[in-house]
Amino acid sequence: MSPDLEFALATREMANEDKSLVSRNSRSLWKCLGAVTAGFLILLILLFLVLPIVIIFPMSFGSASYLEFPPRGLTLRWYGQYLSDPDWRAATLFSLKIALATTLSATIIGTLAAIAFVRGSFPGKGLFQAITLSPMIIPHIVIAVAVFLAFAPLNLSGSFLGFLIAHTMLAVPYVVLTVVAALQRFDTTLELAALNCGAGRIRTFFSVVLPNIRVGVASGAVFAFLASFDEATVAFFLSGIEGKTITRKMFEDIDFNLTPVIAAVSVVLTVTSLLVMGALHVFSRNPVPAQR
Amino acid sequence: MRRVILKGETVTLEKIEKNFAETAVVRDVSIAVQAGEFLSLLGPSGSGKTTLLMMIAGFEAPNRGRISVGTRDITFEAPNKRDVGMVFQRYALFPHMTVAQNIAFPLRMRRCSRAQARDRVDAMLAMVRLEGFADRLPQQLSGGQQQRVAVARALVAEPPVLLMDEPLSALDKKLRETMQLEIKRIQKRLGVTVVYVTHDQEEALTMSDRVAVMADGELMQVGAPIDLYHRPANAFVAGFIGKMNFLEGEYIGHDGGEAVIRLSQTATVKCPTSSATAVVGQRLTVAIRPEDLSVRPSGDVRPGGFKGRVEAALFVGAAYVVLVAIDGRAGEVVEARLPANGGSLPLVPGDIVDVFAEPSAVRLFSHQQRQAA
Amino acid sequence: MKKAKTHKLPVRAAISFTKSKSWRHYPIGLSLILIIPLCLLLGFGFVYPVGRLLGQSFFAPDFGLDNYRRLLETPLYLRVLGRTVIVALIVMAASLALGYPVALAMARLRRDLAGVVMACVLLPLWTSALVRSYAWIVILQRRGLVNDALLGLGVISEPLKLIYTEGAVILAMTHVLVPFMILPIFGAIRAIPTELVQAARNLGGGQFTVFARILLPLSLPGIFAGCLMTFILALGFYVTPALVGGPSSLLMATLIGQQTTETLDWGFAGALSTVLLCVTLVIVVCFRKALSNNRGISNVA
Ligand SMILES: Nc1ncnc2c1ncn2[C@@H]1O[C@H](COP(=O)(O)OP(=O)(O)O)[C@@H](O)[C@H]1O
Numbered sequence: 001m002s003p004d005l006e007f008a009l010a011t012r013e014m015a016n017e018d019k020s021l022v023s024r025n026s027r028s029l030w031k032c033l034g035a036v037t038a039g040f041l042i043l044l045i046l047l048f049l050v051l052p053i054v055i056i057f058p059m060s061f062g063s064a065s066y067l068e069f070p071p072r073g074l075t076l077r078w079y080g081q082y083l084s085d086p087d088w089r090a091a092t093l094f095s096l097k098i099a100l101a102t103t104l105s106a107t108i109i110g111t112l113a114a115i116a117f118v119r120g121s122f123p124g125k126g127l128f129q130a131i132t133l134s135p136m137i138i139p140h141i142v143i144a145v146a147v148f149l150a151f152a153p154l155n156l157s158g159s160f161l162g163f164l165i166a167h168t169m170l171a172v173p174y175v176v177l178t179v180v181a182a183l184q185r186f187d188t189t190l191e192l193a194a195l196n197c198g199a200g201r202i203r204t205f206f207s208v209v210l211p212n213i214r215v216g217v218a219s220g221a222v223f224a225f226l227a228s229f230d231e232a233t234v235a236f237f238l239s240g241i242e243g244k245t246i247t248r249k250m251f252e253d254i255d256f257n258l259t260p261v262i263a264a265v266s267v268v269l270t271v272t273s274l275l276v277m278g279a280l281h282v283f284s285r286n287p288v289p290a291q292r
Numbered sequence: 293m294r295r296v297i298l299k300g301e302t303v304t305l306e307k308i309e310k311n312f313a314e315t316a317v318v319r320d321v322s323i324a325v326q327a328g329e330f331l332s333l334l335g336p337s338g339s340g341k342t343t344l345l346m347m348i349a350g351f352e353a354p355n356r357g358r359i360s361v362g363t364r365d366i367t368f369e370a371p372n373k374r375d376v377g378m379v380f381q382r383y384a385l386f387p388h389m390t391v392a393q394n395i396a397f398p399l400r401m402r403r404c405s406r407a408q409a410r411d412r413v414d415a416m417l418a419m420v421r422l423e424g425f426a427d428r429l430p431q432q433l434s435g436g437q438q439q440r441v442a443v444a445r446a447l448v449a450e451p452p453v454l455l456m457d458e459p460l461s462a463l464d465k466k467l468r469e470t471m472q473l474e475i476k477r478i479q480k481r482l483g484v485t486v487v488y489v490t491h492d493q494e495e496a497l498t499m500s501d502r503v504a505v506m507a508d509g510e511l512m513q514v515g516a517p518i519d520l521y522h523r524p525a526n527a528f529v530a531g532f533i534g535k536m537n538f539l540e541g542e543y544i545g546h547d548g549g550e551a552v553i554r555l556s557q558t559a560t561v562k563c564p565t566s567s568a569t570a571v572v573g574q575r576l577t578v579a580i581r582p583e584d585l586s587v588r589p590s591g592d593v594r595p596g597g598f599k600g601r602v603e604a605a606l607f608v609g610a611a612y613v614v615l616v617a618i619d620g621r622a623g624e625v626v627e628a629r630l631p632a633n634g635g636s637l638p639l640v641p642g643d644i645v646d647v648f649a650e651p652s653a654v655r656l657f658s659h660q661q662r663q664a665a
Numbered sequence: 666m667k668k669a670k671t672h673k674l675p676v677r678a679a680i681s682f683t684k685s686k687s688w689r690h691y692p693i694g695l696s697l698i699l700i701i702p703l704c705l706l707l708g709f710g711f712v713y714p715v716g717r718l719l720g721q722s723f724f725a726p727d728f729g730l731d732n733y734r735r736l737l738e739t740p741l742y743l744r745v746l747g748r749t750v751i752v753a754l755i756v757m758a759a760s761l762a763l764g765y766p767v768a769l770a771m772a773r774l775r776r777d778l779a780g781v782v783m784a785c786v787l788l789p790l791w792t793s794a795l796v797r798s799y800a801w802i803v804i805l806q807r808r809g810l811v812n813d814a815l816l817g818l819g820v821i822s823e824p825l826k827l828i829y830t831e832g833a834v835i836l837a838m839t840h841v842l843v844p845f846m847i848l849p850i851f852g853a854i855r856a857i858p859t860e861l862v863q864a865a866r867n868l869g870g871g872q873f874t875v876f877a878r879i880l881l882p883l884s885l886p887g888i889f890a891g892c893l894m895t896f897i898l899a900l901g902f903y904v905t906p907a908l909v910g911g912p913s914s915l916l917m918a919t920l921i922g923q924q925t926t927e928t929l930d931w932g933f934a935g936a937l938s939t940v941l942l943c944v945t946l947v948i949v950v951c952f953r954k955a956l957s958n959n960r961g962i963s964n965v966a
């Protein structure tokens with residue numbers, strides 16, 4: 001699902017350059033009408049994109065026990081129920097735990113691999129890269145069913161470790177892509193300069209390479225977090241009675257009892273995603289990291 | 293603040309060879325750089341200068357040969373263990389570190405104490421005249437300032453050898469000249485051995501104790517600037533350093549103590565026999581510097597001189613440059629450089645003139661050599 | 666030649682292994698150490714499970730091609746396969762129709778406006794597909810927003826059956842996948858030099874001419890990449906059809922899910938997965954070039 005990354009690159013470019021395409025003042029009435037129609041059309045499409053997500057917010061604060069829009073009164077009841085329900089709490093914590101661990105492992109594994117892909121040479125590199133990226137393209141249902149089939153006999157289904165492995169595998173391609181892009185932008189003479197200054201390979205990596213690719217690594221980490229936290233397909237199949245992610249719990253509740261609590265949970269998920277992406281945005285804007 | 297004092301060491305390259313996938317990029321290069329010497333590697337782009345420097349720095353390993361600093365064989369030593377400072381072409385300053393942090397980096401790698409490091413960094417900053425810039429980031433500095441930081445970083449750990457790869461090529465002419473003096477001053481003061489890569493012959497001649505001329509991966513000649521200029525070992529060096537007229541000719545025999553080379557039916561030049569070990573009839577290349585030619589209004593042709601017609605006479609400030617078409621050689625022009633001496637030149641295009649070259653200033657090269665160059 | 670000292674740890678030895686001719690690249694030993702974790706992860710977490718699932722199709726319950734025969738001989742399953750492809754095509758076309766104008770606007774508008782449009786595209790992209798499918802249930806269900814509104818306006822007297830239909834699946838899936846169409850097209854249009862468009866205008870090209878002769882042809886790589894991306898994702902999408910679709914709108918992904926959660930027929934699930942996987946891979950391999958125009962992937966592959 002590379003458009004995420006595509007976007008990350010595109011916005012960075014946008015931030016860098018400052019060419020604004022000012023649409024020319026259109027003189028004739030026809031042009032004016034055309035512009036208004038086009039603008040209206042685009043507005044409609046944007047509403048189609050945004051509204052379904054936006055309406056969940058007022059809904060999660062609605063007072064009626066069935067879903068209604070617009071809500072008649074406002075309440076935090078559904079958030080209260082979400083927080084007090086031990087099932088939801090357990091699922092949320094389980095998901096958070098998995099997502100954080102996945103972020104860590106995918107970032108480390110993906111960064112190491114990206115270095116090997118960009119700077120190293122070994123036989124079968126091309127094939128290996130293709131396999132690394134394939135979880136982004138292969139239908140997640142196939143992966144989910146396969147992982148369940150393979151992990152169940154090993155008692156890994158519904159377990160933290162099982163999720164960690166599966167989600168790391170799903171998240172690693174994002175890290176590899178962002179870090180590879182960052183490494184390709186990195187000037188390798190800096191590395192030679194560090195070696196020349198007396199730093200070994202490892203010191204060079206931590207003192208010179210890593211600080212300069214940190215935005216790529218951070219983007220990869222954020223994408224990895226979301227790839228795990230928002231992931232529903234593998235979670236649906238791999239969850240057990242005990243180990244249940246927030247997405248699996250939501251899946252079940254949507255199917256069986258569609259209460260406004262789900263709206264509240266949806267808001268929590270969405271806000272989490274937006275916060276994490278916002279944090280990344282702030283981080284990438286900061287040109288220089290604090291030193292020493 | 294303590295003074296920075298360094299002592300240079302010798303750098304010895306023995307029969308160095310380097311191939312990149314079957315192509316020989318450096319071929320059988322041997323150079324012995326003296327301790328404290330400023331040696332330039334000079335050659336056209338692609339001649340293997342950078343590759344040679346990379347091997348001294350340790351980023352590439354030679355396929356054959358030996359590199360040593362002092363008595364230490366460093367041929368296969370890891371680059372971070374070599375203790376050889378390097379200034380890169382585009383400075384290669386760490387963009388995420390301040391000037392002070394950049395300069396302190398080699399000290400940190402050597403586990404120098406904080407206080408000591410601070411003193412050394414201050415001393416280096418003073419040496420490169422950047423006292424007020426310690427807390428700037430590299431991208432907040434001009435090109436020349438970045439260059440100074442790079443020099444300071446390369447020297448802060450007091451390496452006996454400093455390598456520089458076309459360090460001034462990104463700067464404009466004026467700044468380049470200032471920096472040349474600056475680098476010389478620092479090198480003189482520290483006594484560090486410098487191996488300096490450049491493709492700018494003027495830069496090499498003005499800065500170096502000795503210059504090593506490279507072409508196509510091979511070492512052409514090593515020598516003091518004045519030797520390269522006046523006693524080039526081959527036609528390539530002769531042509532690469534300073535201006536040079538090359539003329540095809542035929543060896544026709546002796547005249548007294550001098551060899552006579554025929555350029556055309558009517559034109560000959562003479563040169564000392566010592567530089568001609570040819571048989572009669574052999575084709576040779578004659579090389580004469582523009583300032584070694586004298587041009588006079590036509591009279592009797594002295595032996596060893598030839599007639600020509602002035603094509604152009606240009607005033608270039610310190611001298612006149614006169615282009616003369618040689619009598620009997622269609623389309624071929626020699627360039628002469630005559631001192632201006634305040635007077636105006638009594639020559640205009642179309643004048644028939646006598647061109648004369650002092651035999652001692654004429655050099656002969658074999659035909660093949662010229663082709664190779 | 667200096668040898669790596671034997672008392673060093675293997676990792677350190679590989680790192681200081683100086684036999685490699687150049688320090689610009691990492692030696693093979695170090696490269697391998699760097700990818701060992703990924704190797705283990707992919708081997709155990711991806712290659713082995715997927716291989717095992719595919720193997721099931723030939724071995725469960727008995728060795729042979731029975732599972733595939735069953736797939737080919739049952740009209741229901743063939744219909745599901747056909748429906749999956751058609752739904753994916755419709756979703757792709759709908760995404761293109763909705764996505765192209767937005768991408769064009771985003772690339773050609775003033776910066777502040779373009780930023781707003783970009784935010785509208787990214788909001789859904791950063792929202793879980795689960796949440797978005799849920800939103801569509803809320804909108805389309807029997808007492809959902811659409812039915813409420815229509816009933817309130819008196820347009821209809823009975824709630825319409827909107828949810829659990831093929832139409833609902835297409836609508837929701839399009840909503841989920843449009844951003845994957847918009848971003849590559851946006852990238853392609855942005856890459857078109859402004860001077861080119863201005864030159865065309867100066868030469869007297871009208872809005873439409875400029876669009877048809879310059880913008881459209883030059884954004885084709887983006888369109889291609891976006892179409893490929895949405896089509897592939899639509900083929901294998903599970904969450905949305907599972908929640909918004911019904912029995913009448915069974916797709917390959919939901920059928921596979923059904924085989925594993927309800928009938929527990931692993932052999933047949935394996936066969937279905939193999940077919941889905943092969944279709945996806947064939948498309949990817951055939952149109953690899955289009956995908957590599959999509960910068961994100963071209964960086965590595
Ligand atoms: N890493 C490399 N791989 C292959 N060829 C190279 C490499 N580095 C340099 N070369 C080749 O070696 C020759 C010499 O290059 P270089 O040492 O950079 O020359 P110079 O610094 O004198 O311009 C050039 O022809 C160049 O193309």
Ligand SMILES: [Mg+2]
Pocket residue numbers: 341342343
């Ligand atoms: Mg060079």
